[in-house]
Amino acid sequence: MFTSKKNLQLIDYKNSYYCQQQRKKRRYKWFKISLLLLLIISLALVFMPFAQSSQLDSPEQINRSNALIHGPQLLFENPNKNQDPNKSQSTNSAMRATFPVDIKANIEINGLVAYAEIKQTFINPYTIALAGKYQFPLLENSAVKQLMIKMGDVEILGEIMEKRAAKAIYQKAKKQGRKASLVEQQRPNLFTNNIANIPAQSTVVVTLKFIMPVSFSQGKFNLRLPLALTDRYQPRSTSYSFNESSGHSPGHSPEHSSERSPSNFTRDLTYVSANISTNLSPKELPEPFKTSTTRSPTTHIRSVARSQSSINIVLNSGIPITSIVSDSHKIQLRELNSEQNAYFITLDKTHVISDKTFDLTWQLIASNQPQISSFTQEVSGEHYTLLTFFPPETAVAQVIARDIIFIIDTSGSMQGGSMQQAKASLQLALLQLNNNDSFNIIAFDNETELLFPVTHMASADNISTAQQFIDNLRANGGTEMYRPLSNALMMKKDKAQSAKAIRQIVFITDGAVANEFELMQLLNNAQENFRLNFRLYTVGIGVAPNGYFMKKAAQFGRGSYVFIQNNREVQRKMNHFMTKISQPALTNIDLMLDNQIHQQVEIYPKKIPDLYFGEPLQIALKSQFPITSVQLTAETASTPFYQQLIIDDRQTSKGISSLWARGKIEDLVDSLIVGANKDQVKSQVIATSLNHQIISPYTSFIAVEKQPEASALLAKNNLSSVKKPQDNAVKAHESLLVAMPQTSLDWQLQFLLGIALILLNVVLIKIRNIAWLKNAWLASRAFKLVSGNEKTH
Known part of the structure; x- marks a missing residue:
């Protein structure tokens, strides 16, 4: 049987088919490599979250x-x-x-x-x-x-x-x-x-x-x-220490501090x-x-x-x-x-x-009279009362007459920027004095230097003399605070000053001392034993003042404190501070209760501070019976102040007993400073803490x-x-x-993505297998045509 010429032309397709097959083999090789890489990535996405959970x-x-x-x-x-x-x-x-x-x-x-x-x-x-x-x-x-x-x-x-x-x-x-x-x-x-x-x-x-x-x-x-x-x-x-026999307290090293205002005791x-x-x-x-x-x-x-x-x-x-x-x-x-x-x-x-x-x-x-709010709480048969005093709102507050003594630290630790801030603060404070004020300046390092032997009235000449005194101050020597503080407490007033003028002591220092307890004992004895009526205010200077001493000294002195960290803050903070202490709304505050009913009343703070304009004052009381009224006596800049407060027992509040307990715990720990028995204080603090479920040092x-x-x-x-x-x-x-791990909460998405890629691999393999079978069938048919095993129609 002879093959036609037309059919022979079909047989000539062999060479082009061979080249095409070679190209397909090369593509198939790269396809397998890509498929393998895709499979590895898919498996990694599936199992990576589980590996991450333990890494x-x-x-x-x-x-x-x-x-x-x-x-x-x-x-x-x-x-x-x-x-x-x-x-x-x-x-x-x-x-x-x-x-x-x-x-x-x-x-x-x-x-x-x-x-x-x-x-x-x-x-x-x-x-x-x-x-x-x-x-x-x-x-x-x-x-x-x-x-x-x-x-x-x-x-x-x-x-x-x-x-x-x-x-x-x-x-x-x-x-x-x-x-x-x-x-x-x-x-x-x-x-x-x-x-x-x-x-x-x-x-x-x-x-x-x-x-x-x-x-x-x-x-x-x-x-x-x-x-x-x-x-x-x-x-x-x-670390720090406390020598019980000497009464020396923990000191402060500014160069080791990194926080300017440490926590309260x-x-x-x-x-x-x-x-x-x-x-x-x-x-x-x-x-x-x-x-x-x-x-x-x-x-x-x-x-x-x-x-x-x-x-x-x-x-x-x-x-x-x-x-x-x-x-x-x-x-x-x-x-x-x-x-x-x-x-x-x-x-x-x-x-x-x-x-x-x-x-x-x-x-x-706003009101032109002090306002007082009251809340009560009963816990285990004991009654707690919280009084909050809000100062009056007045356009111009009346300034009190003051006998004010500035103590400035000139010890070696004040060298540099601290000394500049201290001198600038003192210069600004002098400019805040008025004709009713008397003043003096005490500079100290390991020696004490007084501007005047006694306080002098704030006349223009005396202020000019004081400014020259401040200009000549230099930082050097040790830090002996006890003597200047005791001099300020006992110093006599100018004869021209009013007997009612309140003694204020402004202490400007970085507090780098090692006898804080001794100084606080001095303040406590001056009030308890000598009945001196004074207020101590502390001005913390420098990048790391001894905040513990500043706060506790002001507390024992019934005053307040301020921190000045850099020269940019001096004018603003000193102006506000001096204005504040020159205009207290109420001083010498005292509470009176019916002694026949309330024989055992604990009040904290025990030493009630002054009420200043713009700042509230809180007092917590514990009594055996409900307190229904309180008589308040105090002094303003010009006249005595009296008010009877009726307590509304319907105004109840959670947490009053805790505030009272916190005040008691602070007072107990402070008593260690003035020589209280350590074991007794610990026992009382633990009992108060457990009774009121409030955390304490013990x-x-x-x-x-x-x-x-x-x-x-x-x-x-x-x-x-x-x-x-x-x-x-x-x-x-x-x-x-x-x-x-960063992906610990998003592993589900990775898992699903990995599964999807695996399924895609399977589909691609199936498609490739079908294509390979079709090519194999076509190749087989072509071979039969060439060899003449299949009839041509």
């Missing part, structure tokens, strides 16, 4: 974002089998925080007291149980009342215990695998809690109840609820100023004056603002108010009565993102999971038998801080 971010990765921490946070510890759980945390540990998915705040404001309940919900994204730290930003002077933590189905409730007992209970519970929480670190504006054994991938609900202050200045009230805080560096604390959530230093061992100190010498680990936090917040406020001012506004959030308000003193306030939206502090301001309706907040019932415990043991090796490993590793 830590490097410090370099964490440092990429370290600017702003938003809101409360829960930081997890790094499980390290080589770390002893009883040892302190490594200084090189990195920390990463989870943020609450929801925040609910309910606040009740009564006068200058706000009682807040904050509920926050966190999630532990890890596949293992871990210990962690809970942090919440607090305003200075806040007092934590209750802490409740719910982890899964378990609730633990915090309570105040003696410090050593609380720590022992926490460590024992942690080793046993029970859920526990302990306040370990305190700052004036940060509440920090350790939480042990947080279950894997569980929900953690933290409910915090605390008292927070309402500020008042120039007729305006302000409440701030911190929902955001900035990253901070914790400096290494220095017995302030809740902080035990003592971190800026006090000494030459002796801290073991010689009474317990309230000890500080930790352990440096806190550097904290690296990512900046995230995803928490949703809702805020509800009931405001009862006790006196008429107006102009309720928020500069931070849009709010809605509803009046609760017709007396202009009670309102319900909420956010304009149900939920808002927690990326900034909530700020609320309201205005006092107590801590502890929350431990209660032991389950026998049946529940057995069931729990059975269920956890499979997980026992993992749990034991966790318990052995819970000391260092761990960084939360």
Whole structure:
């Protein structure tokens, strides 16, 4: 059989077909390589989230974002089998925080007291149980009342215990695998809690109840609820000493300070100023004056603002108010009565993102007479009363006659900028004097130099002489404060000065002394034993003045204090300060009660300070029976002042007993300065702290999971038998801080993407196989045509 010429032309297709097949083979080779790479990427996306859940971010990765921490946070510890759980945390540990998915705040404001309940919900994204730290930003002077933590189905409730007992209970519970929480670190504006054994991938609900202050200045009230805080560096604390026999106190070394205004002596959530230093061992100190010498680990936090917040406020001012506004959030308000003193306030939206502090301001309706609000509380059959004095609003306040003595520190520690600020402050203060004032200047280092032997009237010639005296001052020598302070207390007045002129002492110094206790004893004895009527005001100079001494000296001297950090602040702060102390609204305030009914009344502060224009004054009382009226006596610049206050027992408020207890604890700790028995003070402080559940220098907040019932415990043991090796490993590793992986909350998206890519690989392989079979069939057919095995039609 012969093949036609036309058919032979078809047979000539062989060469082009061969080349085409070679090209297809090369494309198929690259296709397999691409498919393999795609498969590897798909598998990586699927399994990467699981690998990340047990790995830590490097410090370099964490440092990429370290600017702003938003809101409360829960930081997890790094499980390290080589770390002893009883040892302190490594200084090189990195920390990463989870943020609450929801925040609910309910606040009740009564006068200058706000009682807040904050509920926050966190999630532990890890596949293992871990210990962690809970942090919440607090305003200075806040007092934590209750802490409740719910982890899964378990609730633990915090309570105040003696410090050593609380720590022992926490460590024992942690080793046993029970859920526990302990306040370990305190700052004036940060509440920090350790939480042990947080279950894997569980929900953690933290409910915090605390008292927070309402500020008042120039007729305006302000409440701030911190929902955001900035990253901070914790400096290494220095040690200091207290010699009981000599009465010497902790001193201060400015060069070792990094905070300008340390905390108060017995302030809740902080035990003592971190800026006090000494030459002796801290073991010689009474317990309230000890500080930790352990440096806190550097904290690296990512900046995230995803928490949703809702805020509800009931405001009862006790006196008429107006102009309720928020500069931070849009709010809605509803009046609760017709007396202009009670309102319900909420956010304009149900939920808002927690990326900034909530700020609320309201205005006092002005009056030309002092206004007094009162609130009461009954606890365990005892009655507590809180009186708040608001100064009058006047266009021009009447200036009192003063016999004022300026003490300026010229010791070696004041060299440089501090001396310039001190001299500038003193020059400005002289310009604030009037013809009714008498004055003197005492300069001191290790020697004392007086401008005049006694105070002189503030005439132009005397002020000019004083200005020349100030110009010639130089900083050098030691710091001997006792003699100039005692000279100022005992100095005689100018004969031309009025007998009613109040003695004021303005102390300008950086406070770099080692005998603070001795100076405070001098102030206390001058008032208690010598019945001297004076006011001591301290002006802190320099970048790191001894804030502890400034505050406590002013407190013992029934005065106030101000800090001036640089030359730009001198004029503004000194003008305001001198104006303030020249125009007190009320001085020598005294409260009188019915002695036949109220025989045992405790009042704090015991030494009632003066009431100044633009600043309120709070006094807390505890009595056996309800107080229905109080008689108030005081003095104004020109006349005596008297007012009878009727107490409205319907104006009740939470937290008054806590404020009273805090005042008592501070007074007890201060009594150590004047020689009180250490053991008795400790016993009384602990008793007050436990009775009122308020933290103190000798107590801590502890929350431990209660032991389950026998049946529940057995069931729990059975269920956890499979997980026992993992749990034991966790318990052995819970000391260092761990960084939360960046993708720990977004792994679901990666997982689904990886699965989708795998399915795409399978589809592409199927398509390729079908194409290969079709090409094989075509090649086979072509071969048959060439070989003549298939008939051609």
